[in-house]
Structure formats: structure tokens, C-alpha cells
Amino acid sequence: AFNADVVPQAPEDALFGLMAAYRRDTDPKKVDLGIGAYRDNNAKPWVLPVVKKADELLRKDPDLNHEYLPIAGLAAFTSASQKLILGDESPAILEKRATSVQTISGTGALHLGALFLSKFYHTKEPRTVYFSDPTWPNHFQVFSNVHLPYKTYPYFKKETKALDFDGMISTLEGAEPGSIIVLHACAHNPTGVDPTQDQWKKIADVIREKKHFPFFDTAYQGFASGDLAKDGWAIRYFVEQGFELCIAQSYAKNFGLYGERAGCFHFVTASAADAESTVQRVASQLAILQRSEISNPPAYGARIAATVLNDKELFADWEADLKTMSGRIIDMRKALRSKLEELGTPGTWNHITDQIGMFSYTGLSEKQVLKLREDSHVYMTKNGRISMAGLNTNNVEYFAKAVDKAVR
Numbered sequence: 001a002f003n004a005d006v007v008p009q010a011p012e013d014a015l016f017g018l019m020a021a022y023r024r025d026t027d028p029k030k031v032d033l034g035i036g037a038y039r040d041n042n043a044k045p046w047v048l049p050v051v052k053k054a055d056e057l058l059r060k061d062p063d064l065n066h067e068y069l070p071i072a073g074l075a076a077f078t079s080a081s082q083k084l085i086l087g088d089e090s091p092a093i094l095e096k097r098a099t100s101v102q103t104i105s106g107t108g109a110l111h112l113g114a115l116f117l118s119k120f121y122h123t124k125e126p127r128t129v130y131f132s133d134p135t136w137p138n139h140f141q142v143f144s145n146v147h148l149p150y151k152t153y154p155y156f157k158k159e160t161k162a163l164d165f166d167g168m169i170s171t172l173e174g175a176e177p178g179s180i181i182v183l184h185a186c187a188h189n190p191t192g193v194d195p196t197q198d199q200w201k202k203i204a205d206v207i208r209e210k211k212h213f214p215f216f217d218t219a220y221q222g223f224a225s226g227d228l229a230k231d232g233w234a235i236r237y238f239v240e241q242g243f244e245l246c247i248a249q250s251y252a253k254n255f256g257l258y259g260e261r262a263g264c265f266h267f268v269t270a271s272a273a274d275a276e277s278t279v280q281r282v283a284s285q286l287a288i289l290q291r292s293e294i295s296n297p298p299a300y301g302a303r304i305a306a307t308v309l310n311d312k313e314l315f316a317d318w319e320a321d322l323k324t325m326s327g328r329i330i331d332m333r334k335a336l337r338s339k340l341e342e343l344g345t346p347g348t349w350n351h352i353t354d355q356i357g358m359f360s361y362t363g364l365s366e367k368q369v370l371k372l373r374e375d376s377h378v379y380m381t382k383n384g385r386i387s388m389a390g391l392n393t394n395n396v397e398y399f400a401k402a403v404d405k406a407v408r
Ligand code: PMP
Pocket: 036, 104, 105, 106, 107, 108, 136, 184, 189, 217, 219, 250, 251, 252, 258, 263
């Protein structure tokens, strides 16, 4: 019989533990910088105006029902998602070299991809997966749950608070050929540090030389810079270069559809005479995996995204909403940096505006992070990561002063 006594206590999820501590704090000045979701200038969740519009349109539809979606999801959603990330005129789409499955947001896409690779991409031994150090911590669990061994490549240089490009390249060069390399497409979580386009080109060169397999995680397209093409550049470049690769795409941040779990997994094969049949076989296996895991994906978030992505006017509205979110975050970066510089806070603060996306790696030590929590009721993860979305015109000065106090 199963003796449940043997089940050990698992550690609490660090981020969710932080959120609970924040909720317990009764100080009115408290600041939540752990949060991984966009907040407006009043620190409130923001339903994108275009999402409200799409929602109203859907609700008016007398034929809307709650039937199952197909196993691979809503076709209007998956095909629009391909175009969004690969570009309308992508050779991969035109040559029918891409196949896509709707998933449980980005996490589900990562899982489905990891599961697929663990089943079909191995020699005698399973392939090793490489993550950036640091990375979104869930990567470790998602890939090790399907028994893929992992290692890390250097990514963040403490001294410069910027990319450790040489460290990254030399580790990718030394990795066992054919390794799986997980890459954040843009707005790297947790550091906010992205390679430049020239650096991406060199990364692509090494991955090609070593016959590695790139696995892109894209959770912030349009949310980072406000420009969908710019934030999708790295993936489009790799596809243009003829790589076989896969992509885990999330609509949590850029549509604010966090809890609706809208996402997509894409597999792109290299250009070859039999590419179309390869893709069909891949699609057939993904369907089997999907069926056993979730049977079919949730409908509503995908319907909202598809409504917007497939309508010119709504799409333009969405781009404006992306500018609102990314613009507010970029403004907060500028405000925080200039307040810290004004205060003469010890250290350099250019990294705050050099970094991009939801998060910033401040360089604050664990001790300083805990001091900020105790003295100033500011909540952030122990690695010194702050969510820029938690800052607003009402608290950015308070936060800058708290940092100033903690580092002196
Ligand atoms: N990858 C990265 C790097 C992320 O930051 C996130 C969201 N925190 C995800 C994937 C997936 O999120 P979700 O499952 O909510 O789409």
C-alpha cells in the first residue's frame, strides 16, 4: 500500500510566499515589487481596453457555447499566434514548416515542448537542457519533471549588472553538441537584460556550429518595448537563418490574460524537401501528448486573443494598449534611476534604464532586500529583483528613499 507518510514537505513557492507576507503587512505605505503582473498607476490590475471590447463582442454572439475546442486548440488562435511571433510573411509559414498547439499559457507550452523533446529528441542518453543563470525558476521544474537533465550557462555579470556574453558563449561552445538551449526571446526574467542584435547573431552562430537545439520562451512580446516586431526579432532571426526550433508563447502579460491561460507551442522545422510531412508527423505526436495531458485547451482566453489578433482595428487598439503598459514601465525606470541619482545613492544606476521589460535586477543584496522589507515594508524577491509594474508615481520616490537608506 502507498504509505503517504513518506511524502516529504515541499518548500513553499518563493514568490507566492512573498505575496502572502505582503498581504499580512498592515502598513499603508507597503509596496509590492514581487508581483509578476502589470499594475496601473494606482497599483491596480489593468484589464486592457481592447480585451474589454473583445469580451463584449464575444458575449453578444448568440452562438457562443461551451463545447470542447479541438485537441490542438482554436485554429483562429493558433494560426494568428504563428503570424504574430514569426511575422506575417515568415518563410516558415509560407513553406508550411511550422505547427502550433494551443496550450495552458506559456507554462503549458514549455511543458508540452519539454515532454515532446524528452520523448523524441535523444541519443542513448537524454539531451541536456541549458538555462540561463539566473532564469525563471519554474524552468528547472518544468524540464526536470519530464526527466531532462539540466545545466546552466552564465548570463548575468554582477559587476556590470549586464550580460555575461563571453561566459554565455564559451559555455554554449563547450556544451555537448545537440544540447537544448532555452533562450528568453526578450525581456529576460529575472534580469531585464537582453542580448543586442549583434550578440544574438553570435549566439546563433555557436548554436548552429554545435548543432544545439534552440527553445525560445516568449512571454513578453510587445510588453517589453511596445513594438511587437522588435520584441520578436531574435526568434524571427533564428527562423530566417533556417534553424529547427520550438517556441513557448504566452499571452499572460501582453494581453493581461494571466488567469485565462492562453498560450501556444510552436514547432518549426528546417527547410527541406520533406519539411511538410515532418511537420505533420510532429503535429500528430503533439496531439497525442496534448490529449493525455489536458485533452483540449481552455477556450475563453484564446477566443479573446483571436478576436483581437484577427481584426485590423482591434489589433491597432491592442498595439496602443501595449504602448500604454510598456510606456508606463519605461517611465518608472527613468523616474527610479533619476531619483536614486538625485539622492546620490551609492552605486551606479544606469542598469535600471538599460534593462527592459517587467523586471529589473537591482543588484541589491539579500541583506539589503530584507532590510527594505523590515524598515520600509517594501517586498521583493531575495535575489534583488523588482517588478517595475509595482512602481507608480505615488510610490517611486518612497521606494528610492528606502533603497537609499538600505544601501548606505
Ligand atoms: N516564461 C517566463 C520567462 C515567464 O516570465 C513567464 C511568466 N512569469 C512564463 C514563462 C509563463 O507564464 P504563464 O504560464 O503565465 O504564461
